[in-house]
Amino acid sequence: MDCVAKDITLTAAELGFIASTYYYVYAFLQIPVGMLFDKQNSRLLITASACLCSIGCLFFSLSQDFWHLTLARLIMGFGASFAFIGTSRVLREHFKPKQFSFMIGFSETMAFLVTVLFMFILGLLQNIHWRSMLYYFAILGITITLICYIILPVRSPKPNNPVSVWHALDELMQDKISWFNGLYVGLGFGFITSFGAMWAIPFIQLKTKCSLQTASIVDSMIFLGTALSCPIFGKIETMIQQRKQLMFFSYAVTAALMFIVIYVQITSTLLLGFLMLTMGISSGAYIISYSISNEIAPKDAQSTSIGFTNAFATITAPVLQPLIGVFLDKLKTTATYSLSNFQTALLIIPISLLIGAILGLLLPERRIEEINDIAFHSI
Template identity: 25%
Template sequence: MNSNSNAVKTAGAYRWLIWSVMALSYIVVFFHRMAAGVVRDDLMEAFHISATTFANLGATYFYAYMIMQIPVGVLADTWGARKTVTAGTVLAGIGSILFGLAPGVLLAFLGRLLVGIGVSVVFVCILKIISVWFRPEEFSTMSGITSFTGNLGGVLAQTPLALMVAAFTWRNTFMAIGLATLLIALLCYLIIRDYPAEAGPAAAGGKNKAQAEKLTAASFIQVLTNRHTWPGFFLFAGFFGSYVSFTGTWGVTYLMSVYGMSKNAAANYALVATIGLMVGSVLIGVISDRIQSRKKPMLLFGFIYLATWALLVFVNGGKPPEGILYPLLFMMGFCCATFILSFAVAKEVNPPQIAGVSTAAVNTGGFLGAALLPAIMGMYLDRAEGLAATALYHNTFMYGFIAVVIGTLCILLIKETGCKNIWQSLRK
């Protein structure tokens, strides 16, 4: 009895150590995700590129991330989180160093591609670890806490990044981040364990590898052919794509052009949206777990997110009063975090032993939106002529608003799970 109690305590402590190391790598993920918007002018000047090319350079990360999601889900369920995250983080570190050293835009694209491929493994593997090391009723809360922590990288990629670039140049900054990423990869290899039994006899109080069903082609196809998987896919695409389009790509230039702000001042507004996403990720996840509902909080906060975009696009022709921007952007980030619940739903409407593939399928949607929307906006900005800045960005952000409308409508199609796995009942 006493031995079992000690094992549970040891496993409980070690799971937080594993999660902490993986969360550290997830901070790097968010840094690279949001960094392009702040160094936009530096990159366009260094490589002599247009707005469209810049948008494509930024989107390379998201294309790579998106394409890798299903393979990553398979790797998380078969190869394991430890090996997958370590290899991916090493690749991301090399890509960041190459990006900083790139003499021309082609190598910059390659560096950005390597970063995207490398960091694409982290989130799905964290969700896999949470599904193994934590209780089912903790899944949504832990997903939210993970998103909150990862968004610290988004915070670093706003005002702090602007200050770092001003002090050390953008090249030196990205090379330093690359070296730090390689050190994090070493920690991942040394500390992460896929199952409690692998952490030693004292921690063997939870699930083990023998309990994990072998991933088969049939189970993989089952996730993709499950109609309850797809509403979360399109919800995440619309919400996250629009959010990244504003905070990570065009929001800073919009604020500079329409409101006449300095780069640092504009970055502060984007930072507020990032903080909103961090807070929302935790609170929305906690609310969902506490009330034992996925769909109700998704409906509430999803429609508020739609309202924030309506205010941004339609109030005063696309130029809301400057005095409401801080609360508006905070609420935009906060309510965008609704997408966190789509991972829990994906896990709960599919077989529990393939949580990696099911969450990866939904994750693909977010990065499809994050890759396409900024590029579409960039093409419009390049082609639009003769418009004042306010009208120009009003039209540009209409694409984001439409994406949010689609994502919000998809919430109506979400299957309520009651915060438990209902896969077996769906088969009847």
């Protein structure tokens, strides 16, 4: 996004707003999308959403001003809002409930590994203009659209399903565990979307005086770490009853490491990359919240419950991303941002993680009979 700001002359606040509009529409649509997946054909919804993402990428590559860039991000967010819930729906259709936590973690691994791959590519191909890169992404998106249409099976929910998704949503809205669970995801995932995906690269460049290419590789360690840890946390969660402690320490350790990365003088990109990798590994307990979503969901309304939880996972990004940008604009006293500006503005990230850690202690433990059932089937 930094190259976009330089090409079109955007302030940090404007850049943060453009980036966050994707999450505004994504978060707003999570519950409606979940309700759709509980009632409609999965293949049709997933294929159409992939096509929308491609259109958004193409429009972004052609945009020349702030408002067109914003509209393009909105289109991408609309299309992408179907991805995670669609994945969870397909997993529930093809895997047993006891395998869900691990498989949803594995799907996150695949998503983050693709993110890491593209960050490496972007770091290595500095001479390719961002418009050309988005154009190629649009072509790739069309390819994915065709693959989804060809491979995904046509399987709709039972037509005689008596459960009203509106009634199910009302139940979720009245359940305080649903809110605690969603906030836990949001406060933890905000570390990835606001720091890792937005402000980490310019911060790393200032902290270590490294190139954009090196900073991109160092930043990608967060996503690699999360990719490695999500299925591990998902598997551990199925084997223990005391998952609240696991969820607490995951965020607490990540917050402590974040304080170190922000404030301790580190000039070695190798050491900083190791710390970023460790932060990514320690942050993966957020994946457990999706297992909790399945457990507390009303009958035949699991996608609605997943959508409710996933809305919180993305709602923090459109709040934190521009907020950090506003802080940077307010704090700077010269034409460019200083390291101390970033150190102050980024303080909100570890504070959010600590609040999330406390919320983790308010979530329910896994029932003993579920653990025994999983242990029995694994013998």
